[in-house]
Amino acid sequence: MTDRLLDDPQLRISSCGALLWHADQLVWHDTLTHRRFAIGEDADPVLRCFTTWQPLSHLRKHARDDDHAEALVAIAERLRTANILVTRESERHRVEDANEAAWHRWGRLVALFHTETRNLRDQRFLTAAADQERLRDRLDHEPPPPVSRTRQTTHRVPLAPDPARWTRGGFLEVLSHRRSTRQFRADPVPFEAVSTLLRWAGGITEVDEPTQTAFKTTPSGGGRHPTEIYLHAHRVAGLRAGLYHLNTGTDELELIGPPQSPDELVELLGGQDWAAGSGCVVFYTCVLPRSMWKYSTPRTYRMLHMDVGHLSQTVYLLAAALGLGVTFTAAVQDEKLEDLLGIDSAYELVMGCSVIGMPLGVTSIEYGE
Missing domain, CATH: 3.40.109.10 (NADH Oxidase)
Incomplete structure (x- = not known):
């Protein structure tokens, strides 16, 4: 098995995201960073392995052989890098727990509304002139209600x-x-x-x-x-x-x-x-x-x-x-x-x-x- 399993981190699907079907793809919405990731079919069995906290080595139980296990681990690492899978005791885990504690009475979908409508620190805003130009262009092909x-x-x-x-x-x-x-x-x-x-x-x-x-x-x-x-x-x-x-x-x-x-x-x-x-x-x-x-x-x-x-x-x-x-x-x-x-x-x-x-x-x- 790969050396990547030596530390055998505990992983779980992020609690601050949502999977939505869009344009013939499953897309993961990271509600903390507003990033989007297309999820391929090969990610589905990996995600199902980590609905609760499980060690990365848990993938062995679902692998046909060593090559298949290597492929599953590679997928898990990509999901981990994208924060779709979260490492236990990591900074992302801490932030998610704080978010969960703050919103738990109202539920995750309410928190999703708030986070999806946040303006992040790198948000860019149009100037008044650029906004007027945009509206003039829109008027040419889309009349307002x-x-x-x-x-x-x-x-x-x-x-x-x-x-x-x-x-x-x-x-x-x-x-x-x-x-x-x-x-x-x-x-x-x-x-x-x-x-x-x-x-x-x-x-x-x-x-x-x-x-x-x-x-x-x-x-x-x-x-x-x-x-x-x-x-x-x-x-x-x-x-x-x-x-x-x-x-x-x-x-x-x-x-x-x-x-x-x-x-x-x-x-x-x-x-x-x-x-x-x-x-x-x-x-x-x-x-x-x-x-x-x-x-x-x-x-x-x-x-x-x-x-x-x-x-x-x-x-x-x-x-x-x-x-x-x-x-x-x-x-x-x-x-x-x-x-x-x-x-x-x-x-x-x-x-x-x-x-x-x-x-x-x-x-x-x-x-x-």
């Missing part, structure tokens, strides 16, 4: 005009009243208040037509604004109960489905009973192609969550200004909501929702002069 969407519907409702007077007007007063509210009065939410909240939270203030770069009251990575807004109205005065899509291009609500019963709504929101007392729920999704058109880096996935966070805070402040109560929650049955919204989860992602109602501490909302 529209920043607003129109859904098929048999019932459209224009948003109501803004109130002439808001419940709270001072900026610091609005900030100081921003709270999460889980107790609501039985009164319906006025449609005027819902309309104002949706218009100022989701409405487009300016758009660059060629690139579909939009400006709204909240920031968005690259001005892509991938977040779509849906309204579940179950206790809104002046609005037919149902599930609506907000068309930000026309300031209209498009009816796309019937309302859920209180029990169904509570189940949809992870069994949170307090949601049944609300007047409406604003659901947020993210349309992947909008952001992907401009950004190819997986780092952009983090931006989707930040975009929804910015938008949620704007909804909170608008609710405070309008005298409404609101709480954001991410406890949503994604798959069920995808069915209700009629969206393809490969392209449009469920992100969370804002539950809105009349808070106990506010007796009325004043409208008019």
